[in-house]
Amino acid sequence: MSMRVIALMNEKGGSGKSTLAINIATALHRRGDQRVVLVDADPQGTARDWRAASPEGKELPPVVALDRPQMLASLPTLAADIAVIDTPAKAEAMAAAVVRIANVALVVIQPSGADVWASAATVKLIKSKLDVGGHIDAAFLVNRASSSTRLSKLIQGGEWNEYGFDQLDTMVGNRTAFAQALTDGVSVYDLADGQAKAEIDFVIQELEGAGWL
Ligand SMILES: Nc1ncnc2c1ncn2[C@@H]1O[C@H](COP(=O)(O)OP(=O)(O)OP(=O)(O)O)[C@@H](O)[C@H]1O
Ligand SMILES: [Mg+2]
Numbered sequence: 001m002s003m004r005v006i007a008l009m010n011e012k013g014g015s016g017k018s019t020l021a022i023n024i025a026t027a028l029h030r031r032g033d034q035r036v037v038l039v040d041a042d043p044q045g046t047a048r049d050w051r052a053a054s055p056e057g058k059e060l061p062p063v064v065a066l067d068r069p070q071m072l073a074s075l076p077t078l079a080a081d082i083a084v085i086d087t088p089a090k091a092e093a094m095a096a097a098v099v100r101i102a103n104v105a106l107v108v109i110q111p112s113g114a115d116v117w118a119s120a121a122t123v124k125l126i127k128s129k130l131d132v133g134g135h136i137d138a139a140f141l142v143n144r145a146s147s148s149t150r151l152s153k154l155i156q157g158g159e160w161n162e163y164g165f166d167q168l169d170t171m172v173g174n175r176t177a178f179a180q181a182l183t184d185g186v187s188v189y190d191l192a193d194g195q196a197k198a199e200i201d202f203v204i205q206e207l208e209g210a211g212w213l
Helices: 017-031 046-052 069-077 092-101 113-118 120-131 150-156 176-184 194-209
Strands: 004-009 036-040 063-065 082-086 104-109 137-142
Touching (some): 004 092, 017 046, 017 082, 017 104, 017 176, 017 194, 046 063, 092 120, 104 120, 113 120
Parallel strands (some): 004 082, 004 104, 036 063, 036 082
16 A cells, blocks of 8 residues: 655644644544554654654654655655644645645645745645646645634635635644643543644544545
């Protein structure tokens, strides 16, 4: 079986790539039927730091650092069925390398104009892979969604989306559990917020429903 490669992307810093990579990788790992690796492609090392902070005995996926574009060549040699890649912000060469090898790209955006505009570089990379006949399934994933502003409603509703690729129906809310999980080296499955867990479950169900997993 070949490896499925799912990348959390956006050259905008702080959109929630690491947070979602960690929780999606943990959810897949805990299903237990496939070997999951969380690839830390960010020299900043957020995923590594997260794993280093983990308490003993938690069911968490292994984290492997491949944080230079050339290092991604060794991805297929990892003993895993699914690789979830946490990508860095402002790193065009790495983003291009990740898009080349990924089966699925989830472009993480917060519901603000700034995040949407800043995703243009990532979207362009994905489109250029498609333009040369490459295959990649791509969707926006809205993180830290709230119902409070008109702008966020517009973005969450997808009406702004002129890029021509989908937005997942599932949106991830702005929840303390996500920040706490990152800090404590655990996942939202180790914390009490049932809605946070349900949101990650829904993301995975949606990817499965689309045949992307
Ligand atoms: N859904 C959420 N609810 C609450 N806090 C969140 C959520 N998603 C992310 N955060 C917080 O926002 C901050 C940035 O998140 P994160 O590090 O995952 O972003 P990133 O895109 O990986 O950033 P970078 O571009 O620097 O790698 C962190 O403090 C994190 O805890
Ligand atoms: Mg990060």
